[in-house]
Structure formats: structure tokens, C-alpha cells
Amino acid sequence: MRGRDILIMLVCLSLAGGLLYTAGTQLDYINTQRQTMGLVVNEPVENLPPSLAFATVAMGAFRGLVVDILWMRADKLKEEGQFFDARQLAEWITTLQPRFPAVWEFQAWNMAYNISVAIPASQPEQRWRWVKNGYELLRDKGIPTNPKAVQLYRELARIFQHKLGGVSDDVHKYYKLQLAEAIGLLLGSEDNGLPADDNAFYEALIGTPSEWAQIVADPNVAPFIRALQEVGEPFTSEQPFVQNYLALRRNASRFPQAASDVVDRFRGTAALKRFDLFAKSYELRNTWKLEPARMHQVSQEYGPIDFADPNVHFPMDWRHPDAHAIYWAIKGLSVAKEKNDAETERYQTNTQRIVAHSLQNLFRYGKLIILSRPAEALDPDSPAAKSTSPAIPKDVFLSPDLRIFNSYHKAVLAIIAGYEDDRTTKESLENGHRNMLKNAVLSFYQAGLRGEALKIFNQLRKRYPLREFNVSLEEFALKRWREELSGFGIDDAREQIVMLLSEGYYLYAVRDDEAAAGREQLAQQAYDFYNTTNEPEFRIDLPPMPVLRYVALGQFLNSGAYPPHIRQGLLNRIQIEKPELYKQMEQTEAQLQQMQEQQGTR
Incomplete structure (x- = not known):
């Protein structure tokens, strides 16, 4: 028996050795695949306290345990209202465990909501910095690291839709103004005669090269690039070149006169026209993470319609935060369709609602009007007065964009259709839908669009055949208007x-x-x-x-x-x-x- 046992052990050891050798030969291939699929984190762990850095290195594969302890601590700090400390812990967690979507979600929410409102409303620029940090963290780091995490797309869309697009924050208009000013220069091309509200502009962006190497190699554009590079700093290579070109077109006084002379010399040429489109496409793709093809697709599905031909959709106003919310929500929904599991289905439902709420915001406040106001008198000795390009004070005004109604209505009907088997939820959604149609009739009637108001009123009567709708459009609109005014306590006809x-x-x-x-x-x-x-x-x-x-x-x-x-x-x-x-x-x-x-x- 003893000799037999020894033989079995030798055979087992031989098999184990063979399997170990075979596994070792596959290691290089596995590591290559992990690298290709983005499953390897090579980012060094920096700025950690010595005790945490030691624990991370010493525990090696047990760094997950360190993350669990930090996460529990961050959650406790959040409950205690210590948001700045919780942010620091969350930052360490994202470094230690970047593929933990919940911590990216928490970190962005904490900055955009908790830390921002801890700053007085009298300092809107500081509030805006934290809100911007929140959505940029998800957009620029969280989603690229976790491209299949639907909840990150949903949270990014929610920040745009609720924090920037909503009206609950005291300085929400400041947020809207900053976003609009930042992206506004990229929308439309004066050199090509393509305004931002023309679909041809986005079609031109789609056909533009996406890589710096491609545009440099274009013989029609290369002379313009070389001429600007000869000016010297700051026109060096790739991203700094593109960003400085866009800044030059916005405010030439910040750059050497020679740079403006180059632009003037090439004005009207194919070189400048082509490079202008490339620069805007490049900046949208690399800084804003917006693909022109998807922007165009979103506009064609959800953009404002032409009342003369409802099948024609104009581009979304990408200065408006709700347009960004819809973009990221739609991108998240495309990821959800690929995963198709129970948890993803829950996020998918919430994301669909964000699309509907964003369209509702655009219907109510979709027209974004920015007006310059007279500058206040400055102390002649102040830095602002001595500036060669003093800031121009501006105000932002919001008004309804009735052209969004068709897209909004379609999104709401799609949500209702998803609850055919849930009678209670469906009835609740239909109550909201009925009120939405009633309000839309009044909005179109007030705007003087009687034909559109009548069309919606007929839809309302057909879907909800109630006695209150068996009146003329004029009677219904006036009655609805009086109901709204009575809600504000305005009963006097003269005041109305x-x-x-x-x-x-x-x-x-x-x-x-x-x-x-x-x-x-x-x-x-x-x-x-x-x-x-x-x-x-x-x-x-x-x-x-x-x-x-x-x-x-x-x-x-x-x-x-x-x-x-x-x-x-x-x-x-x-x-x-x-x-x-x-x-x-x-x-x-x-x-x-x-x-x-x-x-x-x-």
C-alpha cells in the first residue's frame, strides 16, 4: 500500500507541475488581454498618509479590505455632515479601487451638492467650481475607468438635469451662464457660415478628421498650422495649439498681434474653414467628451421641431445643461442594452425618467437668452479697470421652448407603455400625462399657436374622454388659465x-x-x-x-x-x-x- 501511495503522490505532483507550467505559459497572454481590456491599474498611489500607503503596499491583494474600511469611514463622515473629509477619503478609494462605481458616484454627488452648498450663495464662482468638479470627475475619470457602469452615466445626467438645469439652487442661473459661455464658442462656425442651430454644422463636424495627425497631414490646412506655429508660444503642438487657437478667436487681445495677422491672412480660405471645424470638433471630443455624431443623433430624436414640418428636428441648444443630461442618459441607455441584467434594468428605468424630466425642463425653460448688461463704474486704480479685456457682465434669461413638446410627449408615452402590467403605476403616470397635456394646451394657446394648441387638445380629448374636455378650445384655455391664476391668489380680472x-x-x-x-x-x-x-x-x-x-x-x-x-x-x-x-x-x-x-x- 505504501508504494502505491507514493506512486499516486508522484503522479499527482507531476500533473500539478505540468498544469503549473502550462498556466505559466499563458500568463503573458492573459496580462496582454487584461491590458487591452483596461483591467490593469498602473496608476501610482500618491498623497496617501504614511500608514495607509504602508497598509496598501504591505497587504497587496488585500487592498480591497483597506477600501472597505475607508468606505465605511467615508459613509460615517457623510452622515455626520463632514463632507470635505469624506471627499478626501473618497478620493483615496477611487485611487485604490478605481473600478468601484459607487465611490465615483458618491464623490461626484458630494462635490456637486454637499460641498457646493456649504459655500455662501454670495460666492457663486466658488460654488460653480465644486459643481464643475463633480460632473468633470464622472465625465473625465469615472466613466472612462468604468465604461460599463450605467449608474455613472445616470448620475452625470442627473447632475446636469437637476443641479444645473433645475432651479432649486440659489445661483442656478450662474451655473447656466458659465456652462453656456464655456461651450458656446464651439457651437457654430462663422468662417463656414454655419450657425449653431443648423444641422449642417453638426454634419460638417462628423466629416471632420478627429486626430491631430490627420489634420496636420492635410495639405490644404498645413500652411495655416505652420504659419501659426511660426508665431511661437503658445502655439506649439496638438491640444495646447487647438485650445489657444479657440482662445485667440474668442479674445485676440490676449495673444501677440502676429497671431491675429495670421488669422486675417487666411480668412475666407479653405485652410481656415477646415481647421476651424476641426478645432471645434477636437475640443468637443477631447474636453467635453461629446461625439458630434451622437450629438446629431440626439438632436434628430429629441431636438426642437419645425412647426411647418414636424418631421424636421433642429439641433439641441448645447449651451443648455438639459441637452447634456439627455446626451449622457442616452449613452448610458445604450450601455444598459448591452448588459441586460436586473440591476442594470433598474438604472435603465431611472435613466429614462431623467430623459423625460430633461425634456420637460427644456419645454418649460429651454430658450436660453444671454444679454450683456452695462458694466458698473470701476475704481481707476483697480486691477479690473487696468485689464485690457475686462469681463463683460451678463444676465441669463429662461423662457419656454414649445418646439420641444413633441419629443417630450413621445418620451412620456414611452415610459407609460413600459408599465402596462403595473396598473397602479400606469394610472399615476397617466394622471401626470393628462395634466401635462392640459398645461401644454394653455402654453401653446398663450403663445398664439392656436393650431398646435387645438392639435394637442384633440389628443387630450381622444385619450381621456372626460366631460371637462367637451368644450371649445377657447373656453378650455380661458378656464385653465383662470385655474392657474387662482392658484396664485389672483382673482381680479384687471390684475389677470x-x-x-x-x-x-x-x-x-x-x-x-x-x-x-x-x-x-x-x-x-x-x-x-x-x-x-x-x-x-x-x-x-x-x-x-x-x-x-x-x-x-x-x-x-x-x-x-x-x-x-x-x-x-x-x-x-x-x-x-x-x-x-x-x-x-x-x-x-x-x-x-x-x-x-x-x-x-x-
Whole structure:
């Protein structure tokens, strides 16, 4: 028996040795595959405290245990409100275990939400820095390291949709302005005659070379690149060259005059036209991580429609944070379709809702209008006054973009269709959908788009055949409008009309002329209704319409809710573009003053 046992042991050892040798021969191949698939982390662990650095090196493969301990500590700090300390721990965890998606998600959320709001609203630039750090962490590091983690796409989309696109933060307009200013230069090409709202611009970007080596090798573009390189610093190679070219086109005073001379010399040539498209495409791809082809695809599916032909979609306004939210949500959904597991399905549902909420935001606040305001007087000895290119103060204004409605409606219907087997959830979603359609009818009617309002009203009546919808469009719109106003506590007809006129003045001041005309039209219809209705409860003796216009203008001009330059700009526009209205208001003012004087003498 003993000899047999020894023989068995020898055979087993021989087999083990053979298997070990075979495994060893496969090691190089396995390591190559791991490197190719991005499963190897070679990033050195820096800036760790000595005790943690020692534990990481000493424990080797047990670094996962270190990560667990740090994660529990970070979670405890979060619960205690110590967000800055939690951020430091989260940063170490992402270094130790970069393929742990939850910590990237936590780190971005912590910076964009907790740390940013810990800074007073009086310092919007500091708040913006942390919000920007949050979304850039996910976009530039978290997602490239974990390209299959759907929750990271969802969180990135949520930060754009809720933190930047929403209105809950006190300085949300500052965020919107900074984002719009940063990406605005990349949208459209003046050299090629392609504005940002033209699909041809994005089609041109798609056909542009994506690599620096390709554009340098283009014989039509090379002379322009060489001419700028001859200027010297800062036009060296690749990314610094591209970014400095874009900065030169934005503000030439920061660069040597020779650089501007090169641009002027090549203006109108194929070289400058082609390089301008390349530079914008390159920056979108490498800095913003936005692929022009996917941007165009998102616009064609969700972009604003042409009312003359609903099958035509215009490009999204990529200055708006909700456009970015939709982009990253759609990209996350494409990853989810590849994985197809239970956890991914949950993230997929949440991501679909982000798309719908972003479209809702665009429908309500999708028109982003940026206006420069007069600069404040500066101390002549201050650094700002001595600057060759002082910052131009700007304001951002938001108004509805009704062209988004079709895309918004389609997204909501798709979500409802996913709950056919869940009656309770479906009923809840349909209640929201019904209210959405009711509000949309009023919005289109107020904007003077009666045909579109009627189309939506017919959809509402067909899908939800309720008694309240068995009225004319005009009756429904007026009733809905009164319901909304009563929610604000405005029951007086005069106040309703004056409020509409004041809102119209604001829209006219920021040059949203179509919406302004819609408010004016609705105010006139309401005035006519109250003056001519046969229903005693609605019949009201109102002052003449010119008087109401004068009162509304006075309310607008004396309202602290609008910046002084906007109020003054309205007067200037009316005086220049509508002199008859300006003269009518002067006459109304004189008549009112005369009436007051007569009453005073009695």
C-alpha cells in the first residue's frame, strides 16, 4: 500500500507541475488581454498618509479590505455632515479601487451638492467650481475607468438635469451662464457660415478628421498650422495649439498681434474653414467628451421641431445643461442594452425618467437668452479697470421652448407603455400625462399657436374622454388659465390682464417676440371675454385697454424683479420699433394726469 501511495503522490505532483507550467505559459497572454481590456491599474498611489500607503503596499491583494474600511469611514463622515473629509477619503478609494462605481458616484454627488452648498450663495464662482468638479470627475475619470457602469452615466445626467438645469439652487442661473459661455464658442462656425442651430454644422463636424495627425497631414490646412506655429508660444503642438487657437478667436487681445495677422491672412480660405471645424470638433471630443455624431443623433430624436414640418428636428441648444443630461442618459441607455441584467434594468428605468424630466425642463425653460448688461463704474486704480479685456457682465434669461413638446410627449408615452402590467403605476403616470397635456394646451394657446394648441387638445380629448374636455378650445384655455391664476391668489380680472401684459413686456425686452405677441393676444382675448360675455358672474366693467397697457408698463418698469438695463431696454425698443404704441402711452399718461387733477379740484 505504501508504494502505491507514493506512486499516486508522484503522479499527482507531476500533473500539478505540468498544469503549473502550462498556466505559466499563458500568463503573458492573459496580462496582454487584461491590458487591452483596461483591467490593469498602473496608476501610482500618491498623497496617501504614511500608514495607509504602508497598509496598501504591505497587504497587496488585500487592498480591497483597506477600501472597505475607508468606505465605511467615508459613509460615517457623510452622515455626520463632514463632507470635505469624506471627499478626501473618497478620493483615496477611487485611487485604490478605481473600478468601484459607487465611490465615483458618491464623490461626484458630494462635490456637486454637499460641498457646493456649504459655500455662501454670495460666492457663486466658488460654488460653480465644486459643481464643475463633480460632473468633470464622472465625465473625465469615472466613466472612462468604468465604461460599463450605467449608474455613472445616470448620475452625470442627473447632475446636469437637476443641479444645473433645475432651479432649486440659489445661483442656478450662474451655473447656466458659465456652462453656456464655456461651450458656446464651439457651437457654430462663422468662417463656414454655419450657425449653431443648423444641422449642417453638426454634419460638417462628423466629416471632420478627429486626430491631430490627420489634420496636420492635410495639405490644404498645413500652411495655416505652420504659419501659426511660426508665431511661437503658445502655439506649439496638438491640444495646447487647438485650445489657444479657440482662445485667440474668442479674445485676440490676449495673444501677440502676429497671431491675429495670421488669422486675417487666411480668412475666407479653405485652410481656415477646415481647421476651424476641426478645432471645434477636437475640443468637443477631447474636453467635453461629446461625439458630434451622437450629438446629431440626439438632436434628430429629441431636438426642437419645425412647426411647418414636424418631421424636421433642429439641433439641441448645447449651451443648455438639459441637452447634456439627455446626451449622457442616452449613452448610458445604450450601455444598459448591452448588459441586460436586473440591476442594470433598474438604472435603465431611472435613466429614462431623467430623459423625460430633461425634456420637460427644456419645454418649460429651454430658450436660453444671454444679454450683456452695462458694466458698473470701476475704481481707476483697480486691477479690473487696468485689464485690457475686462469681463463683460451678463444676465441669463429662461423662457419656454414649445418646439420641444413633441419629443417630450413621445418620451412620456414611452415610459407609460413600459408599465402596462403595473396598473397602479400606469394610472399615476397617466394622471401626470393628462395634466401635462392640459398645461401644454394653455402654453401653446398663450403663445398664439392656436393650431398646435387645438392639435394637442384633440389628443387630450381622444385619450381621456372626460366631460371637462367637451368644450371649445377657447373656453378650455380661458378656464385653465383662470385655474392657474387662482392658484396664485389672483382673482381680479384687471390684475389677470395686467399680469399678462407685464409678462409680455418682459418677453419683448429680452427679444422673445413670438412669446410676447402671444401674451398680448391672450390679454386682448381675456379683455374681450370679460367685456362681452353674457354670463353675469364674468361680466366686469374694465378700464380701456390703453389704460391697462399703461398700468402694466408701469408695473414692469417699477418692479425690482427685473434688472434696470432690461427695463430701460424695453422703453428704447418701444420708442424705436413701436413709436405708435409709445405715443399712445404718452397720451394715456397725459389723460390720467388730467383726470387726477380734475378730481383734485373737486
